[in-house]
Amino acid sequence: MHLLGIFQFFILALSLTVASEEGTSECEFRKNTCNIVSCGLPGRDGSQGPKGEKGDQGRPGKVGPTGIKGDLGSMGPKGPKGEKGEVGELIPLKAQITALQGEMKTLQDVMQKYRKVMILLGAKTVDDKWFAVATSEGTFEEGKRICSQRSGVLAAPKNARENRALQELAEQFNKNIYLGMSDEKNEGTFQYQNGQTLSYTNWANGEPNGGRNENCVELYTNGQWNDKSCTEKRLIVCGF
């Protein structure tokens, strides 16, 4: 009983204190006191607010894949009529080609025959150089003169290929060939007809060995060279 009396007094004092404060609402009063004394149940929720405004537009999406190829277009309109062709322009051209082909065949046949005759007469080609037998019996001086009369020079091989071609002629005629070179002017130093010293040689073993007695050069049927007297009779081959 004593405790209850104190509690009731405390409540009364609190109520008076709160009620005397200016501006204090009843609701706040209730709120402050509900922790201490029991109150009624809270009211229901208010109704839903109005709908919000529409948001801003989002960023554009990624570029889509390439589309498939379109259909073939329809055929264009017919072009204008061409100019009148010149008389006999194409038909004779075909005939001319056929005629040319025939002439080429004839030429090839002729060349083939020339080649056979040339070989028989002792002519050979090496790259852009020609070798031709002029006579089977001539001294060095006769050989130089004969070739000069034919606008050529006494053959002088400048490389192994040319030497090989001359060897074949020597074999064919079974005779040694006088070459277009000598050391008449300067013993021991062989030079071509134009005065230049030799750029290619194919001396046989021990050659040259003739000194002042052998100032000219012969090419054996095996292709090797020997210095020899200039007054022998040898196969004369001209170079062109």
Ligand code: MAN
């Ligand atoms: C002969 C001549 C010479 C040559 C010798 C080689 O004597 O043809 O020029 O050098 O043979 O043995």
Ligand code: CA
């Ligand atoms: Ca010799």
